[in-house]
Amino acid sequence: MQPVVHFRNVNKYYGSSLAVDNLDLAIEPGQFVTLLGPSGCGKSTTLRMLGGFEMPTSGEIFLDGQEISQLPPNKRNVNIVFQDYALFPHLNVRRNVAFGLELKGMASDAIHKRTMELLSLVKLTDFAERMPGQLSGGQRQRVALMRALAPNPNVLLLDEPLSALDAKLRQQMQIELKSIQKTTGKTFIFVTHDQEEALTMSDVVVVMNAGRIEQMGDPHTLYARPRSRFVANFIGETNFIEGKLKAVDGGLAAIEWNGSVVHANLNGHSPTIGSTVAAALRPESISVRSEKPANTIAVSGRITQRIFKGDHTSLTVDLPGDQSVVAQLDPVALSAVTGDDVWLTWRESDAVVLAD
Amino acid sequence: MRSYFSDFPKTALQASYWLFVIYLLLPLALMMAISFKDANFVAFPIDKWTLKWYAQVLQDKQFLEACLYSIFIALMTTLFATIVGVWIALLITTEGMIARSVIFALACLPAVVPGLINAISMRIFIRVLDIPTGTGAIILGHTVHAVPFVVIMVLTRLRSMPNNLVDAARDLGADSFVAFMRVTLPYLAPALAGGMVFCVLTSIDDFVRTFFLGGYQTTLPMLIFAKVQGGMSPEINAMATLVLIVTAAVGLYAEHLTRRSRTR
Numbered sequence: 001m002q003p004v005v006h007f008r009n010v011n012k013y014y015g016s017s018l019a020v021d022n023l024d025l026a027i028e029p030g031q032f033v034t035l036l037g038p039s040g041c042g043k044s045t046t047l048r049m050l051g052g053f054e055m056p057t058s059g060e061i062f063l064d065g066q067e068i069s070q071l072p073p074n075k076r077n078v079n080i081v082f083q084d085y086a087l088f089p090h091l092n093v094r095r096n097v098a099f100g101l102e103l104k105g106m107a108s109d110a111i112h113k114r115t116m117e118l119l120s121l122v123k124l125t126d127f128a129e130r131m132p133g134q135l136s137g138g139q140r141q142r143v144a145l146m147r148a149l150a151p152n153p154n155v156l157l158l159d160e161p162l163s164a165l166d167a168k169l170r171q172q173m174q175i176e177l178k179s180i181q182k183t184t185g186k187t188f189i190f191v192t193h194d195q196e197e198a199l200t201m202s203d204v205v206v207v208m209n210a211g212r213i214e215q216m217g218d219p220h221t222l223y224a225r226p227r228s229r230f231v232a233n234f235i236g237e238t239n240f241i242e243g244k245l246k247a248v249d250g251g252l253a254a255i256e257w258n259g260s261v262v263h264a265n266l267n268g269h270s271p272t273i274g275s276t277v278a279a280a281l282r283p284e285s286i287s288v289r290s291e292k293p294a295n296t297i298a299v300s301g302r303i304t305q306r307i308f309k310g311d312h313t314s315l316t317v318d319l320p321g322d323q324s325v326v327a328q329l330d331p332v333a334l335s336a337v338t339g340d341d342v343w344l345t346w347r348e349s350d351a352v353v354l355a356d
Numbered sequence: 357m358r359s360y361f362s363d364f365p366k367t368a369l370q371a372s373y374w375l376f377v378i379y380l381l382l383p384l385a386l387m388m389a390i391s392f393k394d395a396n397f398v399a400f401p402i403d404k405w406t407l408k409w410y411a412q413v414l415q416d417k418q419f420l421e422a423c424l425y426s427i428f429i430a431l432m433t434t435l436f437a438t439i440v441g442v443w444i445a446l447l448i449t450t451e452g453m454i455a456r457s458v459i460f461a462l463a464c465l466p467a468v469v470p471g472l473i474n475a476i477s478m479r480i481f482i483r484v485l486d487i488p489t490g491t492g493a494i495i496l497g498h499t500v501h502a503v504p505f506v507v508i509m510v511l512t513r514l515r516s517m518p519n520n521l522v523d524a525a526r527d528l529g530a531d532s533f534v535a536f537m538r539v540t541l542p543y544l545a546p547a548l549a550g551g552m553v554f555c556v557l558t559s560i561d562d563f564v565r566t567f568f569l570g571g572y573q574t575t576l577p578m579l580i581f582a583k584v585q586g587g588m589s590p591e592i593n594a595m596a597t598l599v600l601i602v603t604a605a606v607g608l609y610a611e612h613l614t615r616r617s618r619t620r
Contacts, residue, residue, distance in 0.1 A: 051527060052527075073527045074526050074527070074529045074530055074531055082520045082523070084518060086520040087524075088521060089521075090543060090545070099525070099538075103528060148528075151529065
């Protein structure tokens with residue numbers, strides 16, 4: 001399938017600082033794609049280049065196979081939902097949504113019909129004559145969304161649109177956005193720094209760092225198989241196993257760690273034996289025992305902190321040497337308390353070797 | 357609510373406020389009272405009341421012509437000053453820090469240069485350019501004086517305008533001209549209304565510039581000046597009262613309009 005959006009060798013400099021570094025990114029049509037990364041990673045610049053608000057310093061951007069990188073925003077069939085919504089304060093809800101349709105020269109009864117359809121999609125028909133200033137944050141958000149969808153763009157861009165909402169409303173809007181994306185079948189490109197938001201909504205997550213793509217994949221792969229330390233750290237909570245690589249055998253690495261040898265999934269990497277490698281291990285992959293388990297590799301340590309978090313309990317376990325590990329377990333699974341000695345084990349495939 | 361000078365007796369602050377109000381309003385009130393006086397000289401007490409001065413003023417062709425002439429000059433001044441002022445304000449927001457402050461300082465200069473100096477220099481200037489004194493010269497003079505008010509009001513409003521409103525319009529298919537007409541200009545409307553009223557009022561009020569730049573036709577302030585030269589009479593009070601009421605009404609209404617759209 002031809003990608004709906006394609007960045008080819010795109011660089012963007014602001015003065016001498018590099019915001020986007022040789023970006024190559026192809027996005028399939030109909031997907032919910034999230035650009036995820038810390039502030040300054042180039043995700044917003046990437047979005048703004050696609051919207052036409054920034055021009056790449058070099059490289060090409062294709063929309064539906066057509067080169068668009070130097071076109072002004074009004075000549076591109078993409079629309080954007082801004083972080084602060086950017087609703088026109090002097091126009092009511094209906095006129096805001098109709099704005100793009102009016103500029104397309106659509107007949108006024110057709111505009112009215114489409115506007116009302118869109119507003120009913122988000123249950124705002126009763127608010128059609130209100131001014132933006134009379135709406136709540138969530139309502140403004142929906143109006144901005146419908147205004148951007150109204151001209152029927154190929155691709156909808158969303159620039160951290162949920163960051164101004166409170167936590168509860170944000171969750172609700174995440175679900176709503178996802179369902180609107182499904183019903184319209186449009187390609188959504190969503191920018192956020194919130195990893196939970198990215199995991200919740202996306203078909204594909206593109207993790208960016210320092211103007212480059214760190215890893216791109218579906219949420220589960222990113223979480224379970226992070227390629228780099230950055231991705232492992234940015235998405236979810238992670239323990240790092242760092243040590244000398246002793247041996248490689250059938251996709252597994254044997255790493256010398258804290259005096260014992262533990263195993264981790266090589267995850268497609270091929271580090272040289274004898275070099276120092278790091279592997280990521282999610283807290284919920286660790287099982288905590290009070291007795292040393294038989295037939296499996298286990299590491300011993302002492303619980304220094306036990307925190308009840310409702311749906312789980314978080315344990316901090318100090319290992320001999322200077323390291324500590326965070327493990328997550330069922331609140332009632334283990335009666336061990338702070339100060340107890342425990343054994344930690346995990347499935348070999350759950351620890352993932354990282355590129356460094 | 358914050359309270360300053362909280363260890364002062366509150367009545368002292370209130371009293372000084374009322375003193376100020378009395379000093380402001382009493383002369384106006386006296387002027388208005390005498391315009392209803394049925395006698396030929398301006399003095400108290402008023403024994404008999406009348407509306408005849410108003411009837412006389414409203415039938416005074418000279419007065420009505422001067423009014424129309426002043427309004428015409430004010431409207432032309434407003435038109436030019438608004439165009440130039442908006443243009444300068446937009447230019448300021450697109451320039452870098454240094455250019456911005458220079459442009460702003462120059463644009464505001466006419467508001468602080470003494471009117472007399474301004475008027476004399478312009479008189480000399482139009483001589484050099486061979487522009488005759490009269491309507492055109494007056495409008496030019498008034499426009500230069502009015503521009504800073506438009507610039508300041510528009511600039512203030514522009515600063516509060518979210519950056520991405522224009523981006524949103526562009527994104528939805530507007531070219532930069534359409535985006536300006538359909539988004540920026542409506543957003544500026546309250547500031548424009550306020551700035552325009554200011555232009556009208558400063559132009560109608562202006563005496564010094566008109567005196568140096570004007571021709572034979574008299575504007576309202578010049579007519580009143582000429583009448584005062586010929587001796588005070590309640591007729592002048594009636595004229596002044598009319599001017600006061602109209603300008604105050606226009607000013608307050610504009611203020612009301614600006615405030616309403618600001619809270620929206």
